Amino acid sequence: MTTSTLTPEAISYVCTTVRQRSAIELDISKTYLIEARLAPVAKQNGFASIDELIQAVKAKRKLGLESQLVEAMTTNETSFFRDLHPFEALRKTLLPEIRTKNAARKSLNIWSAACSTGQEIYSVAMHLREHFPELASWKVQLVGTDLSDEVLAKAKAAKFSQIEVNRGLPAALLVKNFQRQGMLWELRPEIRNMATFTKLNLIERWPVLPCMDIVFLRNVLIYFAPETKRMILENIRKVMAPRGVLFLGAAETTMGLDAAFERIQSDNSVFYRLK
Ligand SMILES: C[S@@+](CC[C@H](N)C(=O)[O-])C[C@H]1O[C@@H](n2cnc3c(N)ncnc32)[C@H](O)[C@@H]1O
Known part of the structure:
Protein backbone atom coordinates (compact mmCIF):
# COMPACT_ATOMS: atom_id res chain seq x y z
CA MET A 1 0.00 0.00 0.00
CA MET A 73 -9.81 17.43 -11.06
CA THR A 74 -12.69 17.32 -13.59
CA THR A 75 -13.57 13.99 -15.19
CA ASN A 76 -13.85 14.45 -18.94
CA GLU A 77 -14.94 10.94 -19.86
CA THR A 78 -17.26 11.04 -22.90
CA SER A 79 -17.90 9.25 -26.18
CA PHE A 80 -19.84 9.50 -29.40
CA PHE A 81 -23.54 8.48 -29.09
CA ARG A 82 -22.96 7.74 -25.40
CA ASP A 83 -25.67 5.41 -24.01
CA LEU A 84 -27.39 5.43 -27.44
CA HIS A 85 -30.92 5.64 -25.94
CA PRO A 86 -31.11 9.46 -25.87
CA PHE A 87 -30.25 9.54 -29.57
CA GLU A 88 -32.95 6.98 -30.32
CA ALA A 89 -35.46 9.11 -28.41
CA LEU A 90 -34.35 12.13 -30.45
CA ARG A 91 -34.84 10.29 -33.72
CA LYS A 92 -38.05 8.43 -32.95
CA THR A 93 -39.97 10.88 -30.77
CA LEU A 94 -38.48 14.23 -29.87
CA LEU A 95 -37.20 15.66 -33.14
CA PRO A 96 -40.34 14.69 -35.13
CA GLU A 97 -42.37 16.40 -32.38
CA ILE A 98 -40.23 19.57 -32.48
CA ARG A 99 -40.29 19.58 -36.29
CA THR A 100 -44.07 20.00 -36.04
CA LYS A 101 -44.09 22.28 -32.98
CA ASN A 102 -41.47 24.73 -34.36
CA ALA A 103 -42.56 24.50 -38.02
CA ALA A 104 -43.65 28.16 -38.18
CA ARG A 105 -40.41 29.62 -36.79
CA LYS A 106 -38.13 26.96 -38.27
CA SER A 107 -35.66 26.98 -35.40
CA LEU A 108 -34.18 24.36 -33.14
CA ASN A 109 -31.82 24.88 -30.19
CA ILE A 110 -29.95 22.08 -28.44
CA TRP A 111 -27.45 22.54 -25.61
CA SER A 112 -24.81 20.13 -24.37
CA ALA A 113 -24.01 21.60 -20.94
CA ALA A 114 -20.75 20.09 -19.65
CA CYS A 115 -19.90 18.99 -23.19
CA SER A 116 -16.34 17.86 -22.47
CA THR A 117 -14.45 17.32 -25.76
CA GLY A 118 -17.54 17.69 -27.96
CA GLN A 119 -18.54 14.13 -28.85
CA GLU A 120 -22.06 14.61 -27.43
CA ILE A 121 -23.04 17.69 -29.43
CA TYR A 122 -21.27 16.43 -32.58
CA SER A 123 -23.27 13.18 -32.25
CA VAL A 124 -26.43 15.33 -32.27
CA ALA A 125 -25.14 17.20 -35.35
CA MET A 126 -24.44 13.95 -37.25
CA HIS A 127 -27.81 12.55 -36.18
CA LEU A 128 -29.62 15.62 -37.51
CA ARG A 129 -27.79 15.42 -40.84
CA GLU A 130 -28.47 11.69 -41.12
CA HIS A 131 -32.13 11.53 -40.13
CA PHE A 132 -33.54 15.04 -40.52
CA PRO A 133 -31.92 16.53 -43.65
CA GLU A 134 -35.01 18.73 -44.11
CA LEU A 135 -33.90 20.72 -41.03
CA ALA A 136 -30.86 21.98 -42.98
CA SER A 137 -32.97 24.99 -44.00
CA TRP A 138 -33.83 25.75 -40.33
CA LYS A 139 -31.92 27.96 -37.93
CA VAL A 140 -30.32 25.21 -35.87
CA GLN A 141 -28.15 26.21 -32.92
CA LEU A 142 -26.13 23.43 -31.30
CA VAL A 143 -24.25 24.80 -28.31
CA GLY A 144 -21.57 23.03 -26.29
CA THR A 145 -20.37 24.54 -23.00
CA ASP A 146 -17.95 23.46 -20.31
CA LEU A 147 -15.94 24.86 -17.44
CA SER A 148 -12.62 23.66 -18.85
CA ASP A 149 -10.70 25.66 -21.48
CA GLU A 150 -8.68 22.58 -22.34
CA VAL A 151 -11.65 20.40 -23.32
CA LEU A 152 -13.31 23.31 -25.13
CA ALA A 153 -10.17 23.80 -27.25
CA LYS A 154 -10.24 20.12 -28.18
CA ALA A 155 -13.97 20.26 -28.93
CA LYS A 156 -13.46 23.25 -31.24
CA ALA A 157 -10.53 21.56 -33.02
CA ALA A 158 -12.84 18.57 -33.72
CA LYS A 159 -9.94 16.15 -34.18
CA PHE A 160 -10.25 12.74 -32.57
CA SER A 161 -7.93 9.78 -32.11
CA GLN A 162 -8.60 6.30 -33.45
CA ILE A 163 -9.52 5.19 -29.90
CA GLU A 164 -12.00 8.04 -29.56
CA VAL A 165 -13.75 7.33 -32.86
CA ASN A 166 -13.80 3.61 -32.06
CA ARG A 167 -15.95 4.39 -29.02
CA GLY A 168 -19.59 4.61 -30.11
CA LEU A 169 -19.23 5.98 -33.62
CA PRO A 170 -20.67 3.66 -36.30
CA ALA A 171 -18.16 3.00 -39.11
CA ALA A 172 -20.55 4.40 -41.72
CA LEU A 173 -20.74 7.75 -39.90
CA LEU A 174 -16.96 7.84 -39.48
CA VAL A 175 -16.38 7.42 -43.21
CA LYS A 176 -19.09 9.89 -44.09
CA ASN A 177 -18.33 12.68 -41.64
CA PHE A 178 -14.57 12.56 -40.92
CA GLN A 179 -11.38 12.82 -42.90
CA ARG A 180 -8.10 11.28 -41.90
CA GLN A 181 -5.38 13.71 -40.85
CA GLY A 182 -2.21 11.86 -39.90
CA MET A 183 -2.99 9.87 -36.75
CA LEU A 184 -6.26 11.74 -36.19
CA TRP A 185 -9.76 11.88 -37.64
CA GLU A 186 -10.96 15.40 -38.38
CA LEU A 187 -14.67 16.15 -38.47
CA ARG A 188 -15.72 17.58 -41.82
CA PRO A 189 -16.43 21.34 -41.70
CA GLU A 190 -20.12 20.94 -42.60
CA ILE A 191 -20.70 19.04 -39.33
CA ARG A 192 -18.11 20.90 -37.26
CA ASN A 193 -19.65 24.26 -38.17
CA MET A 194 -23.07 23.19 -36.93
CA ALA A 195 -21.84 23.45 -33.31
CA THR A 196 -20.45 26.36 -31.32
CA PHE A 197 -18.58 26.12 -28.03
CA THR A 198 -18.51 28.59 -25.14
CA LYS A 199 -17.07 28.56 -21.66
CA LEU A 200 -19.78 28.24 -19.03
CA ASN A 201 -19.32 27.31 -15.41
CA LEU A 202 -22.64 25.92 -14.18
CA ILE A 203 -22.20 27.53 -10.76
CA GLU A 204 -21.22 30.98 -12.00
CA ARG A 205 -23.03 33.64 -14.02
CA TRP A 206 -24.05 32.23 -17.41
CA PRO A 207 -23.62 33.97 -20.74
CA VAL A 208 -26.83 34.67 -22.66
CA LEU A 209 -28.15 31.47 -24.22
CA PRO A 210 -30.89 30.89 -26.77
CA CYS A 211 -34.13 29.31 -25.54
CA MET A 212 -33.35 25.59 -25.54
CA ASP A 213 -35.67 22.91 -26.94
CA ILE A 214 -33.41 20.14 -25.64
CA VAL A 215 -30.69 20.17 -22.98
CA PHE A 216 -28.12 17.44 -22.43
CA LEU A 217 -26.82 17.74 -18.86
CA ARG A 218 -25.31 14.31 -18.59
CA ASN A 219 -22.78 12.91 -16.18
CA VAL A 220 -21.98 16.11 -14.35
CA LEU A 221 -24.64 16.50 -11.62
CA ILE A 222 -23.25 13.33 -10.01
CA TYR A 223 -20.22 15.33 -8.85
CA PHE A 224 -22.28 17.97 -7.04
CA ALA A 225 -24.02 18.32 -3.64
CA PRO A 226 -27.85 18.21 -3.65
CA GLU A 227 -28.28 21.98 -3.11
CA THR A 228 -25.98 22.68 -6.08
CA LYS A 229 -27.94 20.24 -8.28
CA ARG A 230 -31.17 22.03 -7.27
CA MET A 231 -29.75 25.45 -8.12
CA ILE A 232 -28.44 24.29 -11.51
CA LEU A 233 -31.71 22.56 -12.45
CA GLU A 234 -33.63 25.73 -11.56
CA ASN A 235 -31.33 27.81 -13.77
CA ILE A 236 -31.55 25.27 -16.61
CA ARG A 237 -35.36 25.55 -16.50
CA LYS A 238 -35.10 29.29 -17.07
CA VAL A 239 -33.40 28.79 -20.46
CA MET A 240 -35.69 25.97 -21.62
CA ALA A 241 -38.60 26.27 -24.03
CA PRO A 242 -42.07 25.36 -22.70
CA ARG A 243 -42.29 21.54 -22.60
CA GLY A 244 -38.54 21.44 -23.24
CA VAL A 245 -36.67 18.19 -22.69
CA LEU A 246 -33.71 17.46 -20.42
CA PHE A 247 -31.44 14.44 -20.69
CA LEU A 248 -29.45 13.40 -17.63
CA GLY A 249 -26.84 10.68 -17.21
CA ALA A 250 -27.93 7.14 -16.32
CA ALA A 251 -27.03 7.66 -12.63
CA GLU A 252 -28.77 11.04 -12.37
CA THR A 253 -32.35 12.20 -11.79
CA THR A 254 -34.43 15.31 -11.08
CA MET A 255 -36.50 13.28 -8.62
CA GLY A 256 -36.37 14.75 -5.13
CA LEU A 257 -34.59 17.82 -6.52
CA ASP A 258 -36.94 19.66 -8.85
CA ALA A 259 -40.68 18.98 -9.10
CA ALA A 260 -41.02 21.08 -12.28
CA PHE A 261 -39.75 18.16 -14.38
CA GLU A 262 -41.66 14.98 -15.09
CA ARG A 263 -39.77 11.78 -15.77
CA ILE A 264 -40.73 10.18 -19.08
CA GLN A 265 -39.82 6.67 -20.08
CA SER A 266 -40.09 6.10 -23.81
CA ASP A 267 -38.93 2.70 -25.08
CA ASN A 268 -35.53 2.31 -23.42
CA SER A 269 -34.96 6.04 -22.97
CA VAL A 270 -35.58 8.20 -19.96
CA PHE A 271 -35.87 11.95 -20.27
CA TYR A 272 -37.28 14.79 -18.20
CA ARG A 273 -39.86 17.17 -19.56
CA LEU A 274 -40.90 20.54 -18.17
CA LYS A 275 -44.44 20.15 -16.84
C1 LIG B 1 -17.98 13.30 -17.49
S1 LIG B 1 -17.93 14.73 -18.49
C2 LIG B 1 -19.51 14.58 -19.30
C3 LIG B 1 -19.43 14.82 -20.78
C4 LIG B 1 -20.73 14.56 -21.53
N1 LIG B 1 -21.81 15.37 -21.03
C5 LIG B 1 -21.09 13.09 -21.50
O1 LIG B 1 -22.01 12.72 -20.74
O2 LIG B 1 -20.48 12.31 -22.20
C6 LIG B 1 -18.20 16.00 -17.27
C7 LIG B 1 -17.83 17.41 -17.73
O3 LIG B 1 -18.36 18.33 -16.78
C8 LIG B 1 -17.49 19.45 -16.74
N2 LIG B 1 -17.77 20.20 -15.50
C9 LIG B 1 -17.48 19.86 -14.23
N3 LIG B 1 -17.88 20.82 -13.39
C10 LIG B 1 -18.45 21.79 -14.14
C11 LIG B 1 -19.03 23.04 -13.84
N4 LIG B 1 -19.12 23.52 -12.60
N5 LIG B 1 -19.52 23.79 -14.88
C12 LIG B 1 -19.42 23.34 -16.15
N6 LIG B 1 -18.86 22.16 -16.49
C13 LIG B 1 -18.38 21.40 -15.49
C14 LIG B 1 -16.11 18.83 -16.81
O4 LIG B 1 -15.14 19.76 -17.24
C15 LIG B 1 -16.34 17.67 -17.79
O5 LIG B 1 -15.95 18.01 -19.09
Missing part, protein backbone atom coordinates in the same frame (compact mmCIF):
# COMPACT_ATOMS: atom_id res chain seq x y z
CA THR A 2 1.33 3.46 -0.88
CA THR A 3 0.96 6.31 1.56
CA SER A 4 0.11 9.85 0.60
CA THR A 5 2.87 12.43 0.44
CA LEU A 6 0.30 15.19 0.86
CA THR A 7 -0.59 16.61 4.26
CA PRO A 8 -4.25 16.63 5.34
CA GLU A 9 -4.10 20.46 5.09
CA ALA A 10 -2.92 20.30 1.47
CA ILE A 11 -5.68 17.83 0.59
CA SER A 12 -8.25 19.96 2.35
CA TYR A 13 -7.03 23.04 0.43
CA VAL A 14 -7.44 21.22 -2.89
CA CYS A 15 -10.94 19.97 -1.94
CA THR A 16 -12.07 23.45 -0.88
CA THR A 17 -10.64 25.18 -3.95
CA VAL A 18 -12.17 22.65 -6.34
CA ARG A 19 -15.55 22.86 -4.55
CA GLN A 20 -15.55 26.67 -4.62
CA ARG A 21 -14.53 26.93 -8.26
CA SER A 22 -16.49 24.02 -9.81
CA ALA A 23 -18.87 22.59 -7.15
CA ILE A 24 -17.20 19.20 -7.59
CA GLU A 25 -17.28 17.41 -4.24
CA LEU A 26 -13.99 15.82 -3.19
CA ASP A 27 -12.84 14.61 0.19
CA ILE A 28 -9.90 12.85 1.80
CA SER A 29 -11.09 9.49 0.44
CA LYS A 30 -10.15 10.80 -3.03
CA THR A 31 -6.51 11.44 -2.09
CA TYR A 32 -5.27 8.88 -4.64
CA LEU A 33 -7.24 10.68 -7.38
CA ILE A 34 -5.95 14.09 -6.31
CA GLU A 35 -2.38 12.83 -6.45
CA ALA A 36 -2.80 11.07 -9.79
CA ARG A 37 -4.41 14.12 -11.39
CA LEU A 38 -2.11 16.79 -9.91
CA ALA A 39 1.24 15.05 -10.46
CA PRO A 40 1.26 15.87 -14.22
CA VAL A 41 0.19 19.49 -13.52
CA ALA A 42 3.09 19.88 -11.08
CA LYS A 43 5.51 18.40 -13.61
CA GLN A 44 4.28 20.49 -16.55
CA ASN A 45 4.70 23.65 -14.50
CA GLY A 46 8.20 22.75 -13.32
CA PHE A 47 7.40 21.98 -9.67
CA ALA A 48 9.29 19.22 -7.90
CA SER A 49 6.18 17.99 -6.06
CA ILE A 50 2.41 18.37 -5.79
CA ASP A 51 2.98 20.12 -2.49
CA GLU A 52 5.08 22.78 -4.26
CA LEU A 53 2.30 23.18 -6.82
CA ILE A 54 -0.26 23.69 -4.05
CA GLN A 55 1.96 26.26 -2.32
CA ALA A 56 2.30 28.16 -5.61
CA VAL A 57 -1.49 28.11 -6.15
CA LYS A 58 -2.02 29.37 -2.59
CA ALA A 59 0.51 32.17 -3.08
CA LYS A 60 -1.02 32.99 -6.52
CA ARG A 61 2.49 32.78 -7.98
CA LYS A 62 1.38 31.99 -11.52
CA LEU A 63 -1.61 33.21 -13.48
CA GLY A 64 -3.99 30.40 -14.43
CA LEU A 65 -2.42 27.85 -12.09
CA GLU A 66 -5.52 27.57 -9.90
CA SER A 67 -7.66 26.94 -13.00
CA GLN A 68 -5.22 24.22 -14.08
CA LEU A 69 -5.58 22.58 -10.68
CA VAL A 70 -9.40 22.74 -10.82
CA GLU A 71 -9.57 21.53 -14.42
CA ALA A 72 -7.27 18.63 -13.61
